[in-house]
Amino acid sequence: MAATRGATTETAPAAGAGEEEGERVKPFTPEKAKEILMSLQQPAVFCNMAFDWPAQHWTVKHLSEVLPGKQIRFRMGMKRTDTVPQFETTCNYVEATLEEFLTWNCGQPTMSGPFRDYDHSKFWAYADYKYFVSLFDDKADIFQDVIWSDFGFPGRNGRESTLWIGSMGAHTPCHLDSYGCNLVFQVQGRKRWHLFPPEDTPFLYPTRIPYEESSVFSKINVVNPDLKRFPQFRKARRHTVTLNPGQVLFVPRHWWHYVESIDPVTVSINSWIELEEDHQARVEEAITRMLVCALKTAEDPTNTRAWLNPTEVEETSHEVNCRYLNRAVSALFDHYRTSKVIEIQALRTNREDMKQEGLNVHSRMAVEQTGGQDVILGTGKWAAASPFGPDLVPVILSSEELPSEKGGIFEGDGNNFVGKDGEHSGKLRCTKRQRMMSKSEDAVVEQIASNSSTAPSQTFISTDDLLDCLVNPQVTRIVAQLLIQGRSLEF
Known part of the structure; x- marks a missing residue:
């Protein structure tokens, strides 16, 4: 799994540092965590909230032992950098076990098996949207390994969750979810998230083709945009973060996101939280x-x-x-x-x-100045004490400049996320660019x-x-x- 930990957690001291493992205390109570979630209108990363979740040990190797012989559907995509999004409708699919996936993912040529037609150097594989209730249909006890109740949702566990397993390069096209907000627990490997605020929707060129209930797709490959065809994308405000194992990302309602696996193997678990809207x-x-x-x-x-x-x-x-x-x-x-x-x-x-x-x-989301950076906190000022710190880090506006011509890959890795003393470096420059x-x-x-x-x-x-x-x-x-x-x- 991940070898190099990003700055998101390098400078974030473990909760209860200096104490015995059994004495670690989570930085937020369930009530406080839910209060934060229901107030934030900006993506943020929670640290040290899942260190005792049994699911933190769910590597693909472990899951292959839990699900021996289980046939899982993998989406197969090309490792390419053209400007056209790879929608699910353009991908191929294979049914394979996790053992077969691990063997293929080692990069060794396979003359037989479900991955035989897919050169590992040219393709990625993604087992996405795997609902726990279907995946672990005869192992309901495993639902308790995921403890969303720590975020203020009593009784919520793996039953309301989905599992995502991918190889390097596996990704979801840029889209927004029509329903709820999103909590994502990173288990193995790292994923890079590219996020855009809801009010930038016109600049993302939304489409419902391909059609999927609750998903509005962008026509743009946001990591390699065709700016001649989609010039308004220049106005979109990209926020980037590299999510590391043990961290939980909060994605507010209607935030656009493109997610890519940047390590050889990645495992993540998410749950969509229902909202009044x-x-x-x-x-x-x-x-x-x-x-x-x-x-x-x-x-x-x-x-x-x-x-x-x-x-x-x-x-x-x-x-x-x-x-x-x-x-x-x-x-x-x-x-x-x-x-x-x-x-x-x-x-x-x-x-x-x-x-x-x-x-x-x-x-228009209210943008308030807090601690030297602009923080989006709902419709008014947060209480005097900002919730941000080493255990809750806002996803900041990317400093990457769009290329002047068509093409160009974005490589922002979030390394300037937090300063060495836990201070947030950079500034969320939403105030000047905020649009009515x-x-x-x-x-x-x-x-x-x-x-x-x-x-x-x-x-x-x-x-x-x-x-x-x-x-x-x-x-x-x-x-x-x-x-x-x-x-x-x-x-």
């Missing part, structure tokens, strides 16, 4: 699913592989999608009835309020214009072009609000 988000996703499936199946009823992510296994018929939409709307109102969190009057907003809420998807979301509409128009100007030979509007407009997250939010407002009159 998810109830409306599920309505938006149901609308999106109905539109995407209707248009794409009408275009070619026999070929879903080209646009439907392999993770989507549910039926895509219009009848099924109608039921899905109705269930989402019903669940939203059931929640309102029981929780009384949102008053009906809030659903009956006027058109101008709806426009502001819909087009301005995310209100009233400008996002102009960015969308510029994005559309730049798309059309870079493809002069295109003489028709494709289904994908139409879908990019119809199911743009900003548009589906407006549609969902109109739908909810109309149904609320009967409520």
Whole structure:
């Protein structure tokens, strides 16, 4: 596993330093950790919160002994640096055991077995999105090895988690998750995270093709962007961090992320934490699913592989999608009835309020100066004592400059993350570059214009072009609000 530990943890003293291992005390109580999570609107890394989790020993070698002979699906991608994202729909897949993965990952030529057609020097392998309940279906006791309750979520463990195992170069395309926020525990090896704030969505050129429920993809390969085709990406604010074993990364709601394995073997565990906003988000996703499936199946009823992510296994018929939409709307109102969190009057907003809420998807996040650096802490000033320190480190804005021409690989490794005395070096330069979301509409128009100007030979509007407009997250939010407002009159 990881040989060189990044500065994220090099300068972070272990909790209870100088004490016996059994006497180590975690830096935050579950109540305090949850308070921090629910307030932060910036990614941050928790240190010394999982040193006693049994899952910290879940190396691939260990898991191969826990799951002997278990067939696991690996996504196979090319080790290449072109400007086109490697979406799941463009990858091949193999069924293999963890023992076979380890043998292949040693780099020795394999003349037989599931990896025989994949040269290790040219391909990476990724067992991603592996839900514990499916992976360990006959070993429920292992769920207790993951203790998310330490972050203020009582009873939450591996049952609500997914496992990710990859070789060097394995990655997920840049995307945002429609639901919840994300906690990621790094177990083996290191992963580099490239993150972008929600209000930069227009600059990431969002698309729903390939379609996957709850995932909005970017058209851009963010580690090698084509700036001629996607010029607005220059305005996006990249935050980077190298996540080391034992650390837990918090990814706030709707933050874009591209994640890549930078060690020979990586293992991580994540859990998506439900939020109040998810109830409306599920309505938006149901609308999106109905539109995407209707248009794409009408275009070619026999070929879903080209646009439907392999993770989507549910039926895509219009009848099924109608039921899905109705269930989402019903669940939203059931929640309102029981929780009384949102008053009906809030659903009956006027058109101008709806426009502001819909087009301005995310209100401007408050940026407050704390300890010599800008820290995003929700809608107001944090208490006098900042939560940041050696055990909670903010993911800072990358200092990497975009290349002037198409191409260029970003190599930021987070080594200037924390100073030698635990002080945060660098400055999150959000204040000068912070944009009021009233400008996002102009960015969308510029994005559309730049798309059309870079493809002069295109003489028709494709289904994908139409879908990019119809199911743009900003548009589906407006549609969902109109739908909810109309149904609320009967409520």
